[in-house]
Amino acid sequence: MAKNLMSLSGITYRYPGDREAVINGLDLAIPEGAAMGLIAPNGSGKTTLFHLMMGLLKPQAGVMTAFGRKVAGEKGFREVRRRVGLLFQDADDQLFSPTVLEDVAFGPMNLGMGRHEARKKAREVLSELGLSGYEDRITFRLSGGEKRMVSLATVLAMEPDLLLLDEPTTGLDHDTWKRLVAVLQASKVARLVISHDFEFLEQVTGSLHSLEGGKIVMDRGLHLHQHAHVHQHGANPHHH
Numbered sequence: 493m494a495k496n497l498m499s500l501s502g503i504t505y506r507y508p509g510d511r512e513a514v515i516n517g518l519d520l521a522i523p524e525g526a527a528m529g530l531i532a533p534n535g536s537g538k539t540t541l542f543h544l545m546m547g548l549l550k551p552q553a554g555v556m557t558a559f560g561r562k563v564a565g566e567k568g569f570r571e572v573r574r575r576v577g578l579l580f581q582d583a584d585d586q587l588f589s590p591t592v593l594e595d596v597a598f599g600p601m602n603l604g605m606g607r608h609e610a611r612k613k614a615r616e617v618l619s620e621l622g623l624s625g626y627e628d629r630i631t632f633r634l635s636g637g638e639k640r641m642v643s644l645a646t647v648l649a650m651e652p653d654l655l656l657l658d659e660p661t662t663g664l665d666h667d668t669w670k671r672l673v674a675v676l677q678a679s680k681v682a683r684l685v686i687s688h689d690f691e692f693l694e695q696v697t698g699s700l701h702s703l704e705g706g707k708i709v710m711d712r713g714l715h716l717h718q719h720a721h722v723h724q725h726g727a728n729p730h731h732h
């Protein structure tokens with residue numbers, strides 16, 4: 493049986509001041525090699541779930557394990573953040589260095605890589621994402637789509653064991669969308685992808701999950717290629 497990269501059991505989170513828990517007794521297992529899509533309505537708690545998995549929010553109840561260990565306290569989450577790459581829903585939460593190269597090299601340097609090697613790694617990843625020539629661009633002046641791809645570069649440069657992608661296709665033009673699909677299809681890194689873009693999920697994930705009443709609803713045996721009705725219901729308003 494495949495080992496789990498991460499597993500969540502009975503995780504509950506209620507925002508301060510809210511009456512109801514947005515995540516409510518949630519169970520989720522992410523096995524090695526997983527490529528899971530998470531498609532659920534606005535406000536159902538998808539981003540909250542990612543923030544809980546990264547330790548950016550602390551659950552009121554539940555147990556989380558990552559890479560074979562129970563995650564407890566800040567020390568545990570530091571290890572999680574080293575090995576799990578979160579692409580934030582808003583690229584402005586991700587990017588903070590003046591130039592693109594510095595931003596992409598920051599993660600590897602933070603993991604202990606020397607400056608020269610980190611910059612080399614950053615150039616490689618930028619090239620893989622079709623971003624060669626962006627090295628010296630001023631990060632905050634990039635377009636929305638460019639910021640999203642540079643954000644992905646900052647995540648991939650850290651060679652994560654698990655990718656958590658929060659609506660990665662927002663703002664991407666058709667060619668960039670296709671490039672992102674190709675990059676993810678060529679990558680073996682396990683992933684959990686939040687998206688409202690059904691076509692994208694179909695390309696880069698192998699199973700679909702939803703979030704209802706604060707719990708993960710497993711794919712109910714419905715596999716992506718049998719999901720024609722989702723198209724008809726217009727779950728994805730985008731056309732590529």
Ligand SMILES: Nc1ncnc2c1ncn2[C@@H]1O[C@H](COP(=O)(O)OP(=O)(O)OP(=O)(O)O)[C@@H](O)[C@H]1O
Nearest residue numbers: 507508510514532533534535536537538539540541
């Ligand atoms: N900091 C916060 N304080 C209070 N409530 C919050 C906070 N952040 C999110 N919420 C609420 O928690 C619920 C879930 O939000 P979340 O962003 O996790 O949803 P989502 O499924 O990612 O939505 P979307 O598809 O719109 O991105 C929403 O009702 C939201 O208003």
